Amino acid sequence: MSAEEFDSYTRGKTLFYGQNGASYGAEVYMDNRRVRWSFLDGQCKEGEWYEEAGHICFVYDDNPDPQCWTFRKEGSGLVARFQNSPGTTDLYEADDLGQEMICLGPEIGV
Template sequence: MKRALLSTFLFLAAPLAAQELGPPMDAAAFDARTVGRTITYSVGGQPYGIEQYMPGQKVLWAFAEGQCKEGTWFQAGAFICFDYQDENGLQCWTFHERGPDLVARFRGQSQNEPLVGLSESPEPLVCQGPDVGV
């Protein structure tokens, strides 16, 4: 009986362990993990946006089916903050590794569903419309 209960507990606990996040990445770890890559992010399994990470802490971001925005990033405490110089102001996140996935949590909203990297590519982000130069 004890063995059956232990097996059941271990079976149920395995998905929880798989969900654990590593510690927040610092700037050096984040740069090493992202530079030269274009990462597609999802929330709850639905596409959210795509970001291309370039040398010099430069990025190109687009919401799913949206226009591209050029920006930069920097470390502020435990957060990696993005500045697209728009009306939304700084966008600060903690980034974590969960197995092979890159997971991001928005500052002040740790209970919300995180962004999860769906796919990664060395190919640049393809932007539509004017003012998209990089």
């Protein structure tokens, strides 16, 4: 998918991703290519995405190293392939993982 196609498909949505039949994570796609990612563990990462050399690359506030993917529309959703580590299993857009994307506040010690 091109950046325009990806933005048109994702903007304003929360997409849940699965891998090998199990939940992997979820991402909220906001305006101005901003995103919020979670491995569905209550911890969320803020970031943004951009297109580079035909890939959709994500950088997050806690990690400036780009995480680049290719996306394609297949069936009723997206399939994502991680480009930083060829040979990894694809992620697929899952309709219902039976989980919710919850972002807990920062951990505060006593």
